[in-house]
Amino acid sequence: MDGEEGRAKMERIVAKVENTQEDNSNLPSPAVQTGESNGTSVGALELPITVLLGPDIDGRLELVRHAMNSLSSDLRIVYLGLLGPPGFKQNQENSPRVIASRKGGTSNSSSLSVREDISLRDKDAKGRMGGIPGRVCFCSSKEELFQQLENIVKEGNSDYVILDGGATSEPQVIAKMIESHFSKQQDNVPRVVRIDSLVTVLDASKFLEEIYNPDSLADEIGETEMDASQIFISQLEYANLIVLNRVDELSEQSLHQLEEILRVLNTDALRVRALAGKLPTSYFANCRYYQSSKLEYLPTWKRLLLANTSLKSTLSNEMESYTEKDDKVAENNSSRQEAPPTTTTKESRDVVTAVPEWLSAYSFVYNADRPFHPKRLYSHISNSETFRGVIRSVGKIWLATRMDSPLEWNQVGSTVSLKRGSPFYVTLPKEEWPKDDKVRSEISASWNKRFGDRKTVVVFLGIDMNRNQLERMLDSCLLQDEEMVFTDAWASFEDPFKDLVPSSSSSDKSDVGDSKKEDNVVSSSVHQETSNELEKASPIVPSAFDILTSLEGSDANDTLVSTWNATSLKEPKEDDSMMEKNFVLRKGDVVSDDSWNTVTQNVVPITILTGFLGSGKTTLLNYILEQADSSMNIAVVVNDFGELDIDSLLVKKNIGKQEQGNVLVELSNGCICCNVNGSFVESLQHLRNQEKQFDYVIVETTGLADPIPLIHSIVSTDLVDSYRIDGVLTLVDAMNFDISNHFHSEVALNQILSADTVLISKTDLVSQQRLDEIMEYLHTLKPGIRILRCVRGRVPLPLILDMKSNNNNRKPSSQDTNRQHLEQDPFVSVSFESPIAFDARRFRDNFLRKLPDNVFRAKGLLKFQGYPQRYIFQLSGRRAEFDEDEWPTDDDNLKKNQLVLIGRELDEQQLKNILMSCLVQ
Ligand SMILES: Nc1nc2c(ncn2[C@@H]2O[C@H](COP(=O)(O)OP(=O)(O)OP(=O)(O)O)[C@@H](O)[C@H]2O)c(=O)[nH]1
Known part of the structure; x- marks a missing residue:
């Protein structure tokens, strides 16, 4: 049934x-004969x-x-x-440790x-x-x-x-x-x-x-x-x-x-x-x-885990522990056991394990392929607020201090119990893996090059759960990008779970037997009646990770609610998250003029992507390139402020993904708006004269560029016959945006004033109150402005492209065409290149931790000794991120550090000396 x-x-x-x-x-009549059901003869x-x-x-x-x-x-x-x-x-030994439950009792x-x-x-x-x-x-x-x-x-x-x-x-x-x-x-x-x-x-x-x-x-x-x-x-x-x-x-x-x-x-x-x-x-x-x-498939959590295909094999072990635990006494604890033979065919299992659609409103599966910081996770799960609305959660947790096996997680109401799970396959010789080829291929299918099958997967079930809040809380407990680099430090992280579940079977056996030792119990009584306090609860403030704390200093933005940044590693969440309502904060006055359409049929639309340093322009551009219709040919014009054009390196990967003929134009000789009649106009002319026709042009300006000269370089020249400015899209960084002062930069102000649409980025990092304040301010600055929001550039493309705002009617003023803003706005850049790898620890201690305040922005591609991959390093404001990336070459001689620092009044020599001192000697 x-x-x-x-x-x-x-x-x-x-x-x-x-x-x-x-x-x-x-009821049966006496001595009833069986039928065929249920396997009886x-x-x-x-x-x-x-x-x-x-x-x-x-x-x-x-x-x-x-x-x-x-x-x-x-x-x-x-x-x-x-x-x-x-x-x-x-x-x-392997029985669950109750960590949030009633006290006492033997x-x-x-x-x-x-x-x-x-x-x-x-x-x-x-x-x-x-x-x-x-x-x-x-x-x-x-x-x-x-x-x-x-x-x-x-x-x-x-x-x-x-x-x-x-x-x-x-x-x-x-x-x-x-x-x-x-x-x-x-x-x-x-x-x-x-x-x-x-x-x-x-x-x-x-x-x-x-x-x-x-x-x-x-x-x-x-x-x-x-x-x-x-x-x-x-x-x-x-x-x-x-x-x-x-x-x-x-x-x-x-x-x-x-x-x-x-x-x-x-x-x-x-x-x-x-x-x-x-x-x-x-x-x-x-x-x-x-x-x-x-x-074995009756519990909903099991069905949901099964629906996550990569888990079928590990789930078999889970089921075994439930069905045969009466007979399997403490034997062979430390190694995985074969999945029990099952009489169910795949087809019948698919029917039996089907997950009804309506369940999606009451459940979600949390996946992470980076480990948790034990202390951060512990502090959240031992807090009674954490699981409000959650009735049940089951899964496996990967802690940075435990590379051998996960913790099996089992939560009911206010009680969380944990026990050591079977070892990760990556820690076992292949002979000890399950013999079944299908199971082996399932394991391989979800294999991570660096960490093998280590991951966290937890199913959550609940009524009125705050999924977003829970996910953000868990994300904030994962290792940050920077911590991911310094793997050798993981073992020394404080692990409060150690007292509950020792990290390996050999450790501290005397402590193991007593599953309900008073010490092992953290009392937490979450009662349903108080559940609406969840909404009132203050935003999650994760225990900040030490380097970020030191960077943020005492002036850290009060409205910062979370320093999590693992989203980039994850798939976009399904559900209705890409609905327009989730992005539009204020409708604004975007002009959609039909008569305009008829005039501009044969011209190529240009979107100018602007926004202050580090506001998320490249992130958005990459998202656009990933999402854009593959039948479209897009020309991308990028310009970086600095000798090294890191942005074009980061965009290049996505340009390459589109096989249909996108093209990247790199403008590397100075600020785009200061040299508008040179390289920018030339590049548009060049594109126009090419045989291949482009459907769309996206111009990503530097964070220090004023978009107005760009607009006028098109509308006041013959380029207007070939192009139309579809819109100026200005990114505003919700976390770093300097309300009222705009970083004391006229350019930052102009970027907003010239915008057709403002896209507030990094909304994942701020509270609603901060978002409201920014919106209010933007609206005062430019009444009627259209305001959208996004996280990591994820915004439906129809909301930002082909908007047909009527920019071509803008009339230039002499001031607009003759801007030399860098004279009044003395931002400078320092570039650093070296084929010698950085020593990870020195880079952290000598550079990151001591970074002068006047470095506003940094980005680079880094090489650390002992790490085969390259790291994309980003610093914007006081927030650093490291993303793992593949080197585009196998030739070690071509793998080098490239780093650009941007700020006001930078002491170039001092910064270079510091960086030199971080190189492997
Ligand atoms: N948490 C979070 N981080 C973001 C978001 N958007 C961008 N970032 C991060 O912010 C940093 C800067 O993003 P970029 O896209 O390089 O910013 P940019 O505007 O191109 O920077 P410049 O061109 O140097 O001015 C990177 O580390 C991004 O991963 C967001 O919505 N949320």
Whole structure:
């Protein structure tokens, strides 16, 4: 039954089962013959078993009593009570460490909670055990359970078993255990034992409390080896039917919310409401809900992980740990185990694991292919605010201090538990990899050249989660670009996780066994009722990474909310993120003049991309080139302020990607606007005279160029017959923009005044308040201006290209055509080149950390000793970034450092000396 069918069936089930008429038609007649379903052989006599679970002992007993009291007397049902989890021993060393949960407590897995014991063992006035009419048996170990079931089978005088797994057993473990045992025993037993349904009963009025306050759950179910909420969540995730008992104590709205949560956790389970356990037996007995092949794919988080193709192989290991943990005791901890043989074909697995579309509103998968800084991550996850709205998250976490294996992450409500995962394949010889070719190719498909299969993947499920905020929080805990360079420093990072999960199996064994040591528990009680505080919570301020802190100094911009910068490594987020509404801040007055269209049919549009130093022009240009229709021929004119034209090197890669004939024109002799009648006009003339026709021209000016002379060099010459200025697009850097003073630069002001559209970049780095202030200011400066926003240049192209703003009507003034702004605006550049590699540590300590304040902008392609790749280095304002990149050549002699520094009144010699001192001696 798929999720939709399940939901439809649930709708049909009466919303509130009050005064139900008993209906036994579903129950088997004595000694029933099995059908073909569920893998049982035709012709065998079967003994169906409904497994009942859940923390609510009263609810389970109510259900059973009600069912058994109202059954006709010729049906022989056995109630089999399981006292505690059925004897599986946990792998002590590798058992989860609870890091955000209730405090205290010692584990005692085999004991049954006192309350449950009394409720079951007490006899009522009629001498019935637990008040249950009919045959009642108990067993306290796996062996006893098998014995009891074998007896029932052999005696042949019972028709049905209700196996009460209690509060501390996991349904998938019980089901697999029974199946596995009886599949071996089939020759000896005259009847087939068949799991019919896995049914979890919960007290609807307590659910949220139990999930978000594990103390209350622990009080109810007693001490367990696993965390109480983890067991409870398993009972829900692997159930075929969830009975919401005591629904009369909740409002319809709360019930609806609860059902929504359950639907997200397990899309296939049926949900039914009940009052005091009054539910017709036909709803939970002999329903044939259980399907062995589907079991392992019932939890939503597993389906979502599977949907992420590269994870199929690692997930197999995950599943094994769930299905066979009773038998696999502490053996072979440190190495990966083969995925269990599966009987499911790929096709049937695809059907079984399909993820319903509606889930996207309640879930996302977080991926990162760079490690977390342990301390930064720890400080966030031990903060109760972090997981507001998240009900469940499961995955693997890669910490910079642990290159051998990930941490397995398992969060329910306010409880996060961690354990050491299987080693990364990259740390194992290939002989120890799974033998299956398919699994091997899956591993290779997602292989990262530098880090192999090391990565972080976590599935998040929740209602009203703030996905963006969570992603930004996690991104901010990843290593920054700069930290990525200095790999040798990773091992020395502080790792607060070490006390919870030692980093390798050899370390500190004495600390390992006690999974609930007081020290290992960080209390954090996040209750749903306070959830709307999330919105009120202040923006995330990640613990700044040391170099950035020193760069930012005490004058760091107050409005800076995050220094994360891993976005460039990621795919753009899907969903509706590219919708116009997400980019347009103010509509403005862009002219779209139809008459203009007719005049300009045969002319090539030019977009002038301007904006102050480091505002994101090249980033945007590269995005445009990546996204542009491949049938378009684009000519790109770039001009860098400095002897070395780093921008053209960075754009070249994308020009090359377009095979259709884009062209890059590099103007390297000075500032584009100061030399407008020279190289700029010439290059446009040259393009016009070429045989190949261009569809579009994009001019990226230097950060210090005034766009007005460029406009006039076109509109006041015969270029106007061949080109039209489609628009002036000005980038404004949300993080560094100097409101009111515009960096004391007339050019910076003119860039805004001449803009048809202002695109505010780096909005990921600032608060909404800062964004509002910038918008307000821009609007005052140029009323009616059109304002868009973007992160790393990602903006739908139709919002910025072919805008048809009527620039060709601009009339030049003498001032416009005769600008020598650099005389008043004494920005200078210092270029540095060397074939000798930098020493990474010296570069950090002598250069980055001591960078004079008057260096406003730096960019370069760097070579570090010991690192085979080149690094694109960017400094804008006080913020540095390093991006890994391939050298375009294999020839070591051609690999060299190229760096440009831009600022006011720079001491060229001093800067060069510093850089020289950072080279490998
Ligand atoms: N976080 C973040 N960084 C950005 C964004 N846009 C650009 N950057 C970064 O800002 C730095 C400067 O970006 P560029 O695109 O080189 O800026 P530019 O305007 O071309 O610089 P100049 O031509 O030197 O004036 C680079 O490190 C970019 O990765 C953004 O929206 N968010």
